[in-house]
Amino acid sequence: MKLVATGLLVLLGIIFVIAFALQDRYPWLQYVRAAAEGGMVGALADWFAVTALFKHPLGLKIPHTAIIPRNKDQIGATLGDFVEDNFLSDEVVKTKLDSIGIAQRAGAWLSRPEGAERVATEGAAAIRGILRVLDDEAVRDVLESMFRRHVVDVPWGPPVGRMAERIFEEGHHHQLVDLLVDSLNDWVHQNPEVVARLVAERSPSWVPSFLDDLVGDRVQVELGRFLDAVQDDPNHQVRRSLDEYLRGLASDLQHDPGAMAKAERIKEQVLDDPRVKELMAQTWATIKGALANAVDDPDSELTANFKSAVQDFGTRLVAEPELAAKVNAYVGDAAGYLVRTYRKDIAGVITETVERWDAQETSEKIELQVGKDLQFIRINGTVVGSLAGLAIFSVAHAIFG
The missing domain is CATH 4.10.910 (30s ribosomal protein s13; domain 2)
Incomplete structure (x- = not known):
């Protein structure tokens, strides 16, 4: 051009x-x-104007030339302010998002198998990357710290007592008592020789063996009857006594300092320092191994369930306008927050980028983008100058002959 x-x-x-x-x-x-003269004047004038935007015409440092290189930083700042004021605003972003219907579009994509497959693939890659960069020792320290804060350092007595009190008041423990009584009764009926042997071992040596057998049989029968009675009678004295004992234990764990101290000693014995460290190490190793195996196997149960959940969520976004509206509102609020909080930083990227450019490079970049239209200005100036020169000469010749 x-x-x-x-x-x-x-x-x-x-x-x-x-x-x-x-x-x-x-x-x-x-x-x-006259036409050629006017055209040359117009062409030279527009050449000077176009050239003055990007450089000094003929290398002469005429005032108000090389406008773009000289005002590069101001142009970048003005462009950044323009973008910030006209594009990075809550109203513009929310209006655009509302017109897109991002929840419905995302739902349509997620509901397709290829969409769910893509999400699962990218999610697996992210998990693999996280597992590679995580420091196992640091993760174990975090898990141990959380476990100590929420489990070890917390007194066990009151919370255990409150939980047990609710269980005992609602009678949920009765099924466990029934199971224990049933098991004990079955064992007694199936192992009569054990009862007889225990009686014989604890009787004096001078007692005849046949008498031991009689006593053992009698104990066996009475013990069986007793367990049958406990088993058949929901209001048996043993059951009531057990209920009273358990309720009292639940109350003591909440209010009795001795019971609470005993619970703390049991906790310290069960969860001493080496056991906690070993438990957290095993827990993290198990979690890490399970995640690694699941993401490496595209046919794993975890991956299949994840894909199914993604497709189900996408289908719901398309089929349920209320859910889609909520998601759109969440996205709009999040985008609005990001724009309000970081609009200056985002627009600042433009300003800082232009400031880092070399002045000559900036001028060339802009000239390459708009140069064709600028050369059309020169051509148009040539044509308009020619017509103007012809018109001026014609009028002057007609008037002054």
């Missing part, structure tokens, strides 16, 4: 020279000379 514009200027120059030389012989060439 530069060659076209410059070539048109050269052509008008040639025409001007020929017309100027022959106008005395051919008077009508005066009009051609």
Whole structure:
């Protein structure tokens, strides 16, 4: 386009020279000379204007030339402010998001198998990356710290007592008592020789063996009857006594300092320092191994369930307008928050980027983007100048002859 514009200027120059030389012989060439003269003036003026935007014309440092290189930083700041004021606002972002219907579009994509597969693939890659960069020792320390804060350091007595009190008041323990009584009764009926042997071992040596057998059989029968009675009678004295004992234990764990101290000693014995460290190490190793195996196997149960959940969520976004509206509202609020909080930082990227550019490089970048239109300005100036020159000469010739 530069060659076209410059070539048109050269052509008008040639025409001007020929017309100027022959106008005395051919008077009508005066009009051609005037048009060519005006065209050259227009072309030179617009060449100067266009060139002055990007550099000093002919290398001459004329005032108010090389405008873009000289005002590069101001242009970047102005562009950043323009973007911040006209694009990075709550209203613009929310209006655009509302017009898109992002929840419905995302739901349509997620409901398709390929969409769920893509999410699962990217999620697996993210998990693998996280597992690679995580420091196992640091993770174990965090888990141990959380476990100590929420389990070890917390007194066990009151919370255990409150939980047990609710269980005992609602009678949930009765099923466990029934199971214990049933098991004990079955064992007694199935192992009569054990009872007889225990009686024989604890009787004096001078007691005849047949008497031991009689006593053992009697104990076996009475014990069986007793367990049968406990088993068949929901209000048996043993059951009531057990209920009273358990309720009292639950109350003591909440209010009796001795019971609470005993619970703390049991906790310390069960969860001493080495056991806690070993438990956390095993827990993290188990979690890490399970996650690694699941994400490495595209057909694992975890991956299949995740894909199914993603597709189900996508289907619900499409089929349930209320859910889609909630998601759109959440996305709009999040985008609005990001814009309000970071709009200056986002717009600042433009300003800082332009500031880092070299002035000459900036000028060339802009010229490459708009240069074609600028050369059309030169061409249009040439044409308009030619018409203006022709018109001015024609009017002057008509008036002054």
